[in-house]
Amino acid sequence: MLLRSYAHCIRKPSKYIAVFLVPTVVLVQQQAEVLELHTDLKVGRFWGEMGVDFWNLNTWMEKLEMFEVFVMTPQILLNNLRHTFFKLEQIKLLVFDECHHARGKDPYACIMMEFYHPHIRSSSINVPRILGMTASITNTKGSNSPADYGKQISDLENLMHSKVYTVANESVLADYISFPNARIKQYNHLDIPDKLSLLFVHLEALKVKHVEDLRDLKFDPSTVNSSNKKISKLRDTFLFCLKELGLWLTIKACESLSNEDHATIFWGQSNDKIGEKIIRKFSHDSFTLLSKNVPAGWCIGDDLKADVEAGYLTAKVSCLVRSLLEYRMVQNLRCIVFVQRVVTAIVLQSLLSQLKELSGWGIQYMAGNRCGLQSQTRNQQMGIVDAFRDGKVNIIVATQILEEGLDVQSCNLVVRFDPAENVCSFIQSRGRARMQGSDYLILVKR
DNA sequence: GCGAACCTATTGCACGGCGG
């Protein structure tokens, strides 16, 4: 797919350049590597953290001398065009990766609106060729009718000043890449046993108690208010875990959230130490409360069926485990499990790591770094992706962050633990599994 | 049925601490 564009790039030994835009920082590295591998062009990579916005005209002039292809995030190009460090006439080829982002006030759209279209209107002929690439045209959920699709496509065509081409059908594509076998795993969702549903009440009582404690301490109202909100949120999270994942994983969640180094800052800024302490105490109390409901010496995973019946695991989780066990014998497994929420990713990772049957497989979770639940930095993410490529890590439990970008080439199993919210999400996550004979599992409630 | 408010997730950018 990418190779089409190289042909255009290569006949460009002049002062003109090609710009390759990608939506995320990690993609800058990866696409640049691919470009260097397949062409002999000089590739420059740029992203915001390099402090590019402090560079002046001379610095950019040097870069223009030095490189032929510029891989960068769209905001940088936008800034450069606004400061006229770059001129549109210099750019012969402009490639948009994941171009379905071009809508609204996205930098992609800004570039086209602010610079490309004025050039067109002034009937200038020195505009770059545009190549937009995407796996899925639409990004929205509400548009299910064909008419809406048509409108979105034509909007995109107008904005990009291009025409949308798509392959006739999947069989044409199948000659070049292989599609995973989609398999649907159904599970019977069981409600929580009565014994455990009492825990809802208990958690609620615990929350009320902590809220009252908070009020007694007489802080200023805003502190009390925000802490209240956080506790409520935390309670909601635990209830969510209890319903969706089962008791054992909820305990895990409480444990990891009350853990000092894991949740130093949880959900928003808590500059007041006391509020933070109360919140952590709430997690800890929930932990002890829930732990009482597990028999001593009991070990997770010995008897999946019994665990489900007792409510320690939900059928959904057990279904995931059983599905994974089917691949126990696969050599060189590379698996990504997509989940909705960060907590789910964290606790699933800790569950899978503890199962004896899965020992020998490296398991990691992955989430963005800016979602309140301070989890991972970009370097850690890169490290995980590298380990995944090298085979040190076999299973990644990830949020949407992995759907786009981070093209891990050899991936032979993708599991959708939570259903995809929209078409785009579905297609992107399916696109992660591109090896011959790879499988795509969807867990569905029966 | 439609819009407002809220929630979760992402990104880039600025600032401050720490170590080579």
Added chain:
DNA sequence: CCGCCGTGCAATAGGTTCGC
């Protein structure tokens, strides 16, 4: 003294829920 790393902030997209 400079660069790496973590943290906080603002902006954005998209979904969900609730009220009119």
